[in-house]
Structures are given as structure tokens and as C-alpha cells.
Amino acid sequence: MPAPKKTVRRSLLVTSAALSSLALTAPVALAAPSPSTSPSATPPAGMSSVGGTRLGRPGTQVDLGAGAPVLPKDITARSWIVADAESGEVLAAHNAHWRLPPASTMKMLFADTLLPKFPRDEKHKVVPADLAGMGAGSSLVGIKEGETYSVHDLWLGVFLRSGNDAVHVLSAMNGGVGNTVEEMNEHAQELQALDTNVVTPDGYDAPKQVSSAYDLTLFARSGLQKKDFREYCSTVRAEFPGETKKTKKGKTVRKPFEIQNTNRLLAGDTDISVYQGIAGVKNGNTTNAGATFTGVAERDGRVLLVTVMHPEKEEHNEVYKETAKLFDWGFAAAGKARAVGELVPPRSAVRASAQPGANASDGQAGGAGNTASATPAAKAAGHTGSGMATAFAISGGALALLAAAAFLVNRRWPLPDLVRRRSRP
Known part of the structure; x- marks a missing residue:
């Protein structure tokens, strides 16, 4: 049931106070190693312990309670994680902090960083640069030089077709690739995603x-707080503007064409069905990274996040098949397997909760049922147009702290208009 209104109001006041004093707040000290940014051939003996010491150990980490099923034996991914998207509990993991090439799953961080900056109906004419x-x-x-696209069009291109051309156009709108990479790295630090080093915004x-x-799961969890992010990552197919052409009669026409999401658990394929309850998030595949994928799904009111990186088994759609097996295990093990770690909150949420007068119980009141109380803060953390961009410019941490408001008001981070729709047969 919803938390009392006074509790919600008190949490929002704490967040406002923290926002005002953000520039004067000292950074939070974090005990995490700074390993090389070069991916290793085998998992290092010592990895980051962000989220819990067990997550820093190589190999599989799981704590099966009474009645919990054993993990699938045919998971070949170099690294994977199964976590409760709302509580943040990590149910099981394998080399969770192994630093590996992410491929286009990096676009989740790109979207989480840039989505609030541009109104979706803003138009941009593409130039060669x-x-x-x-x-x-x-x-x-399929973006063409000289054509005009809306921001909405560009984000559909990013999420559905994993379009690097759409990423580069949005980066250009954001002051260039260099500036975008810098902001993505800053946002990764804010999210405590300390394994991440961004070099290209498209992955x-x-x-x-x-x-x-671990970090990719943090990006997905943060992004899913934004309404636009949820919409784009759960869209199966959409119309995309085509190239402007002249007909034989001299008329100018611009016909759209259909694009489909390349997330096979969302759209299906010849050898894999749509996963029951799937609602995003992002896939990737490059020579160095192999196949990577982060997905979110809901079953019986429980929302799970699963990330799989580089399956060794070379079968068609293997990354989705292994993800589906881990989802099945996670839903069966939920409430039985004991957590081996947690998805940490953003740094700004930690700072805000430490402000004088902040009460930890205020930010976590209501548990699973506290969905209504989070709505205003969650909207503030999402897409709000140029006003939000101005606030971001005034204080580099303002946007992140607004996202922290949702965390403080509702620790469970519900995903209301996303998962309920896709969970139906």
C-alpha cells in the first residue's frame, strides 16, 4: 500500500536540500580497486567489490536456500548476473566485475546520460560532420545526410536497430563525441559503475x-527509471523516416520504413520465442565483445534484470538462450536463494541519505507496494525537456540527484507501465 504522504513529502524535502548543497558536498569515498582498462583473457583474481565482497571473487557466486533450484549447467558466458530490479538484490553472479568489451550494451549508458537533454519533438537536420x-x-x-529527424526518431534508431549513426547524430547535438564520452564516464562514476571506461559512445x-x-545492470536499472527509456527499449517495431525523393510527377515524398527491435527475446526469431514477460533492454555484438545482452522481465509481480556477456558456445542466438535460462532460474529461485550482493544506489542517493534530517526508513517505507508515492520523483528523474537541461548545466550532479529522489522515495524502483504490458500472453 502507498506510504503515508508525510513520509513521501519528507523524503522529497531531503532531496531538495541535498540538491541545493550538492556542489559543497565532498565525494563519497569508495573502496574499489582501479584495475587496468584492458580486458583480460581470464577473470582477475581480484576484482571490484562494489555491491559486496562475493561479487569481487572469480567464478560463480550463489547461495541456494531451501527449495531453491540449482543453476543451469549449460551457461557458457564469461560473465553474467541475475538481480532483482526493484530491491537490488543480486541472486547469483559469475565473474560479475570482470572488465570486458561491452559492445552496444554501452548504449544503455549513452541513453541514460543523454535522454533528459533533448525534447523528443526537437528536430535536427543531419550534416556530414x-x-x-x-x-x-x-x-x-539508415540516417541520411541532409534529412531532418526528430529526437524521437533518433532514439528509436538507437534502441531498435542499435544504430551507431543515430548515436553519432545525438552526440553531435550534445557538443560532439568527445564531450559525450566525457559525460558518460562522469555518469558511470555517479552510478558507481567503476568497472566502466567509455571510449566510444556507441560501444x-x-x-x-x-x-x-555488474555495471551494465546498473545502467539498465538507472535507465528504466526514465519513462522514455522504458518506452524505447520495449518497442518491438516502429516506422522510421526514409529518404526524401521526387516522384516522376515532380512531387516530393518521404516514405517511412519499418524497423524492428534486434532484441530477440523481445521480437523473437526462427529459433527462439518471445520471452514471457520480457520488456527490454539492450543487446550488442562485436568482434572483441562477442554477444552481450541485458534484459528485464516480470513474472508474478517480480521484476528481474539479467546481464550475459560473451557466451563461449557459438550457436545462433546463444546469448538470448542463456539469458532466458537465467531468467527462468531467477524467477524459480526468488525468495529461496539468498542474496550474494546488491546493486548499489547512485552516489548522489548515498550523499542525500546522509544529509542532516534524512531518515533511511523514510526512503524505504512501503516496500513492494509503495509504487504510487514514487511517481512524482520518478517523473522528475525522467524526460523533462529543456528545463531539466538547464538544471543540469547549473549543477553537474543535479540530474543524478533527481534520479536519487526516486530511489529515496521508493527503494524498490517499480517499473509500472513497462512490465505489466509485456507480461500478458
């Missing part, structure tokens, strides 16, 4: 570009 610097063989949605293979199953 916008598309410069894309890697050879990049996945493309294209680059020296020293790494992330981890």
Missing part, C-alpha cells in the same frame, strides 16, 4: 573500452 568517425561495419538505422570496439555485467 554528424556522421563522421563511425567504425567500419557499424550497425546503422564500437576500441582499446581500453570496457564495462562489466
Whole structure:
């Protein structure tokens, strides 16, 4: 049931006070190693312990309680994690902090960083410089120079077709690739995703570009607080503007064409069915990264996040097959397997909860039923147009702290208009 209104109001006041004093707040000290940004051939003996000491150990980490099923034996991924999206409990993991090339799953961080900056109906005419610097063989949605696209169109291109061309156009709108990479790295630090080093905003293979199953799960969890993020990552197919052409009669026409989501658990394929309850998030595949995927799904009111990186088994759609097996295990083990770690909150949420007068019980009141109380803060953390961009410019941590408001008001981070729709047969 919803938390008392006074409790919600008190939490929001704490967040406002923290926002005002953010620039004067000292950074939170975090005990995490700073390993090389070069991916290793085998998991290091010592990895980051963010989220719990067991998550820093190589190999599989699971604590089966009474009645919990054993893990699937045919999971070949180098790294994976199964977590409760709302409580943040990590139910099981394998090399969770192993720094590996992320491929296009890096686009989740890109979207979480840039989505609030541009109104979805803003238009942009593409110039040649916008598309410069894309890697050879990049996945493309089909953006053409000289054509005008809305921000909404561009984000559909990012999420459905994993279009590096759409990423580069949005980066150009954001002051260029260099500036976007810098902001993505800053946002990763804010989310305590300390395994991540961004070199290219689209996830294209680059020296020293790494992330981890743990960090990718943090990106997904943070992004899913934004309404637009939820909408785009759960869209199966959409119309995308085509190229402007002249007919034989001299008329100018611009016909759209259909694009489909390349997430096979969402759209299905010849050898894999749509996963019951799936609602996103993002897939990727490059030479160095192999196949990577982070997905979110709901069953019987429980929402899980699963990230799988680089399955060794070379079968078609293997990354989705292994993800589906881990989802099945997670739903069966929920409430039985004991947590081996947690998905940590953003740094700003930690700072805000430490402000004078903050009460930890205020931010966590209501548990699973406290969904209504989170709605205003969750909306503030999502897409709000140019006003939010102005606030972000005034204080570099303002946007992240607004996201922390949702965390403080509702620790469980519900995903209301996303998972309930896709859970139906």
C-alpha cells in the first residue's frame, strides 16, 4: 500500500536540500580497486567489490536456500548476473566485475546520460560532420545526410536497430563525441559503475573500452527509471523516416520504413520465442565483445534484470538462450536463494541519505507496494525537456540527484507501465 504522504513529502524535502548543497558536498569515498582498462583473457583474481565482497571473487557466486533450484549447467558466458530490479538484490553472479568489451550494451549508458537533454519533438537536420568517425561495419538505422529527424526518431534508431549513426547524430547535438564520452564516464562514476571506461559512445570496439555485467545492470536499472527509456527499449517495431525523393510527377515524398527491435527475446526469431514477460533492454555484438545482452522481465509481480556477456558456445542466438535460462532460474529461485550482493544506489542517493534530517526508513517505507508515492520523483528523474537541461548545466550532479529522489522515495524502483504490458500472453 502507498506510504503515508508525510513520509513521501519528507523524503522529497531531503532531496531538495541535498540538491541545493550538492556542489559543497565532498565525494563519497569508495573502496574499489582501479584495475587496468584492458580486458583480460581470464577473470582477475581480484576484482571490484562494489555491491559486496562475493561479487569481487572469480567464478560463480550463489547461495541456494531451501527449495531453491540449482543453476543451469549449460551457461557458457564469461560473465553474467541475475538481480532483482526493484530491491537490488543480486541472486547469483559469475565473474560479475570482470572488465570486458561491452559492445552496444554501452548504449544503455549513452541513453541514460543523454535522454533528459533533448525534447523528443526537437528536430535536427543531419550534416556530414554528424556522421563522421563511425567504425567500419557499424550497425546503422539508415540516417541520411541532409534529412531532418526528430529526437524521437533518433532514439528509436538507437534502441531498435542499435544504430551507431543515430548515436553519432545525438552526440553531435550534445557538443560532439568527445564531450559525450566525457559525460558518460562522469555518469558511470555517479552510478558507481567503476568497472566502466567509455571510449566510444556507441560501444564500437576500441582499446581500453570496457564495462562489466555488474555495471551494465546498473545502467539498465538507472535507465528504466526514465519513462522514455522504458518506452524505447520495449518497442518491438516502429516506422522510421526514409529518404526524401521526387516522384516522376515532380512531387516530393518521404516514405517511412519499418524497423524492428534486434532484441530477440523481445521480437523473437526462427529459433527462439518471445520471452514471457520480457520488456527490454539492450543487446550488442562485436568482434572483441562477442554477444552481450541485458534484459528485464516480470513474472508474478517480480521484476528481474539479467546481464550475459560473451557466451563461449557459438550457436545462433546463444546469448538470448542463456539469458532466458537465467531468467527462468531467477524467477524459480526468488525468495529461496539468498542474496550474494546488491546493486548499489547512485552516489548522489548515498550523499542525500546522509544529509542532516534524512531518515533511511523514510526512503524505504512501503516496500513492494509503495509504487504510487514514487511517481512524482520518478517523473522528475525522467524526460523533462529543456528545463531539466538547464538544471543540469547549473549543477553537474543535479540530474543524478533527481534520479536519487526516486530511489529515496521508493527503494524498490517499480517499473509500472513497462512490465505489466509485456507480461500478458
